Amino acid sequence: MENNSHPKLEIRDLRVEYDSKGQRTVALENVQLKVEDGEFVSVVGPSGCGKSTLLKVVSGLLKPAGGHAFLDDQEIQGVPSQVGMVFQNDALLPWKSVIDNVRLPLEIKGFAKDKQLEEANRLLKMVGLDGFGSYHPKELSGGMRKRVALARTFAYDPEIYLMDEPFGPLDAQTRVKIGEEFLQLWENVGKSVLFITHDIEEAIALSDRVIVMTSRPGRIKAEFKVNLQRPRPFYEIRFDPEFKELQKEIWAQMSDGE
Amino acid sequence: MAAKTSTPSASSPSPKAGRGNRSATVWIGRLVVFIVIIGLWELLSGTAFNSFWLSKPSLIVKRIIDMTANGDLWFHMSITLQESIVGLIIGMLGGTLLGILLAFSGIFQKWVYPYIMALYSLPRVSLAPLFIVWFGIGMTSKILMVVAMVIFVAFYNAYEGVRNIDKDLMDMMSTFKAKWTHKLRWVVLPSITVWILTSLRLNIGMALIGSVIAELVGSNRGLGYYITYSSNMLDTTGIFTGLVLIMIIAVVLEQIIVQVERRLLKYR
Numbered sequence: 001m002e003n004n005s006h007p008k009l010e011i012r013d014l015r016v017e018y019d020s021k022g023q024r025t026v027a028l029e030n031v032q033l034k035v036e037d038g039e040f041v042s043v044v045g046p047s048g049c050g051k052s053t054l055l056k057v058v059s060g061l062l063k064p065a066g067g068h069a070f071l072d073d074q075e076i077q078g079v080p081s082q083v084g085m086v087f088q089n090d091a092l093l094p095w096k097s098v099i100d101n102v103r104l105p106l107e108i109k110g111f112a113k114d115k116q117l118e119e120a121n122r123l124l125k126m127v128g129l130d131g132f133g134s135y136h137p138k139e140l141s142g143g144m145r146k147r148v149a150l151a152r153t154f155a156y157d158p159e160i161y162l163m164d165e166p167f168g169p170l171d172a173q174t175r176v177k178i179g180e181e182f183l184q185l186w187e188n189v190g191k192s193v194l195f196i197t198h199d200i201e202e203a204i205a206l207s208d209r210v211i212v213m214t215s216r217p218g219r220i221k222a223e224f225k226v227n228l229q230r231p232r233p234f235y236e237i238r239f240d241p242e243f244k245e246l247q248k249e250i251w252a253q254m255s256d257g258e
Numbered sequence: 259m260a261a262k263t264s265t266p267s268a269s270s271p272s273p274k275a276g277r278g279n280r281s282a283t284v285w286i287g288r289l290v291v292f293i294v295i296i297g298l299w300e301l302l303s304g305t306a307f308n309s310f311w312l313s314k315p316s317l318i319v320k321r322i323i324d325m326t327a328n329g330d331l332w333f334h335m336s337i338t339l340q341e342s343i344v345g346l347i348i349g350m351l352g353g354t355l356l357g358i359l360l361a362f363s364g365i366f367q368k369w370v371y372p373y374i375m376a377l378y379s380l381p382r383v384s385l386a387p388l389f390i391v392w393f394g395i396g397m398t399s400k401i402l403m404v405v406a407m408v409i410f411v412a413f414y415n416a417y418e419g420v421r422n423i424d425k426d427l428m429d430m431m432s433t434f435k436a437k438w439t440h441k442l443r444w445v446v447l448p449s450i451t452v453w454i455l456t457s458l459r460l461n462i463g464m465a466l467i468g469s470v471i472a473e474l475v476g477s478n479r480g481l482g483y484y485i486t487y488s489s490n491m492l493d494t495t496g497i498f499t500g501l502v503l504i505m506i507i508a509v510v511l512e513q514i515i516v517q518v519e520r521r522l523l524k525y526r
Contacts, residue, residue, distance in 0.1 A: 059433050079432050091430040095448040095525045104444065105434045136525045156434055 006073060008160055008192045009035040009058060015066035016053050026217035027053045031067070033211065033220065035160065035192050042195040042203035043211045044254065050218030051196040052088075055162045058194065059083050071160070084158025086166040090149040092137040098124065098148050099133035105156035123151040126185065143174040150182065160192040167202065179206065180234035187231045200250050204243055205234050212253045222253045313495040321499045330484075335503055337480040341397060341469040342507075345404020346461060352405070353412025354454055358446065360413075361420035378410045382468075386475040400472040400480070407468035408461045412454075419453030420446065455519050462511045466504055 014031040017024055027050040035041045043051050056062035057069055060079035069076045071083070092101050103120040111119070124130060127147040137145055146166065153161065167175045183206055186193065197203050203210045204226055212222040224246055228237055237243055296315050303309040309317075325331035360367045386403050393399040423446060431441045473482025481500045488496025 061429055061432060079435055081435060083433060085430065085433040087426055087430060089426060091424075091426045093427065093444060093448070095451075096444070108431075108434050108436045108440050138525065162433075 006037075007034040008037045008039070008072065009033070009194065010070045010073075011054075011058075011067070012069075013067035014054075014057065014064055014069060016050065016057060016062065017065040028057075028064075029217040029219055031218065031220055035194055038190050038192055039209065040186065040193045040195065040207045041209045041211060042197060042207040043213055044197055044200055044203045044250065045213030045218070046215045046254070047198060049213045049215035051213060052164050053218065055085065055164050055194065055196060058160075059085050059162055082159040084153045084156045084161050086149055086153050086161065086163040088165045088168050090137070090145045092145060092148055092152075094137050096136075097133065098129065098135050098137070098140070101137065101148055102151045102155055104152060109156075119155060120151070123154050124148075126154070127151045128181070141174075142170050143178055146170060146174075146178055147181075150185075154185070154189075158191065160194065161186075163193060163195045165196055165198065167199075168197075175202075176235055182206075183232065183234045200247055200254070201238055204228075204246050204250070205232065205237050210246070210250060212250060222250075224250060310492075311494060313498045317495045318499050318502055321495050322502070325499070331503070334479060334481050334484045334500075335507070337397075338466075338469050338473065338482065338504070339507060341400040341472075341480065342404055342462075342465040345401040345468060346408055346458075346465040348401070349405040349408030349465070350412045350454075350458060350461060353409040353414075354416040354457075356409075357413040357416025357418075358420055358450070361417045374410075374413065378414075382406045383471050386472045389472065390476045395476045395478060400469050400477065403472035404465045404468035407464040411460050411464060412457045415453040415457035416450055419450030422453075423449045451522055455515065455522065459512060459515050459519075462508060462515065466508055470504060 011031055011033040014028055014033075015026065016028040018027050031054065033041075033054075043054065045051050053062065057064050058071075058076065060076050060083070071080050074080075093104070096104070099117065099120050102123055103116040106116040106119060121130075121133065124133060127150055129144060129147050129151070132140070132144070137148065140148065149166070167178055170178065179202060186206075193206075195203070195206060200210075207226050210224045210226060211220055212224075213219065214221045226246065228240060228242060299312070300315045303312050303314040322331065360370065382403075385406055386399075389399040389402045389406075393402065427445050427449070428441065431445055436444070469480065470482035470485070473480040474486050477483045481503055485497050485500035488494075488500065
């Protein structure tokens with residue numbers, strides 16, 4: 001990753017402002033960020049520091065007030081076709097069955113119906129939800145819904161995954177389990193990921209690089225390279241001395257100057 | 259001691275059986291209320307007060323049977339039903355479409371919204387004479403009146419429904435690069451189904467009010483006409499018969515909607 005000539009995602013001097021009740025608030029300021037092809041980058045920071053705003057800019061849902069964001073050297077205008085978003089609250093369609101939710105991106109892409117079902121079933125099996133196709137999201141647990149949301153994004157097959165605290169609302173055990181499964185799936189796919197979280201351990205365990213943000217306005221404060229082996233045991237890696245050291249340093253950065 | 263041990267076992271039947279019991283109690287209670295009111299009406303009419311003013315349930319039932327036999331019942335009822343249902347369909351479609359379009363029209367909605375609300379505050383019953391001047395005493399003026407009654411509720415529900423769509427779902431569709439046809443089919447319409455069904459339910463009553471009022475103002479057929487006709491003849495039994503028939507139509511139509519609702523909202 002020494003060559004920084006063609007990163008997958010590049011953000012330069014980004015500034016985002018919000019207009020709320022006549023008040024201008026700066027959400028992000030002077031943000032510089034690069035994600036290489038196939039790289040897993042996490043952004044950690046306190047809630048309300050504009051982490052999610054960063055993803056909205058990359059996914060083309062929000063226009064920046066200043067600076068530039070590039071995907072494959074193309075400035076982002078509108079929703080780029082390379083990004084796939086995983087939302088914090090799943091964003092599943094409650095009136096559609098699990099299988100319909102998963103095949104949605106394929107339907108939008110205009111695949112034939114039998115092809116859609118075949119692929120959706122393959123992905124459901126992959127995330128461990130074989131046989132749940134006809135269920136509705138309401139009938140599933142939080143962890144299962146998360147798997148459906150992941151399967152849907154896998155169906156879209158983006159070049160860069162944008163993940164907004166995807167495991168946030170889950171309980172601790174489910175969180176580790178899903179994190180582990182996701183890490184395994186990702187290590188096989190090898191696409192770029194920009195991952196937002198407030199959980200330092202999760203960030204280190206998953207990433208190649210961890211970026212620390214400060215709040216109000218959101219700025220990048222520090223950056224850490226994670227040189228732990230791959231494939232990585234998602235849970236056991238936490239007992240690695242290098243992991244511990246990183247955790248301590250990142251925590252120091254986050255708690256300092258709050 | 260014995261009483262103490264028996265308490266938990268007495269309160270332990272499954273919750274489903276408990277609910278079944280309660281709904282049976284509800285239905286029995288309803289039946290009792292019905293019998294008491296109708297019974298009192300039947301008994302007091304002709305004894306405590308003159309049955310000329312308030313008629314009698316037995317007379318109304320007899321009238322309904324007579325009218326069924328000579329065909330008057332279906333003649334008047336079918337006219338009112340046609341006006342109501344045709345008007346309901348046109349008003350629901352038009353209002354809902356308008357609501358969706360306006361909710362997605364950006365700044366334009368801010369321009370026209372106050373005027374729509376101003377029109378809504380107009381007592382639309384007072385439009386009936388105007389419609390009769392425009393279209394005569396035939397079906398068209400009645401249907402138009404129904405549309406005028408129905409369209410605002412339909413509009414408002416669709417409009418609010420669209421504004422209440424989960425923004426994350428729309429964002430999700432956008433990140434998958436969905437076109438508006440997909441957004442409409444997969445998110446917008448399913449999201450506002452609850453709202454549309456609510457407006458449909460409210461509008462059944464509105465549609466009947468519209469058609470009957472228009473018939474009262476000027477017509478030569480329909481239940482509204484039958485009521486005015488009976489009133490001119492000082493025939494209170496006829497008036498009450500008309501009212502009962504309108505009530506029956508409302509209850510039946512509402513039950514149909516309840517069934518439709520159950521099917522469409524099964525996922526909840």
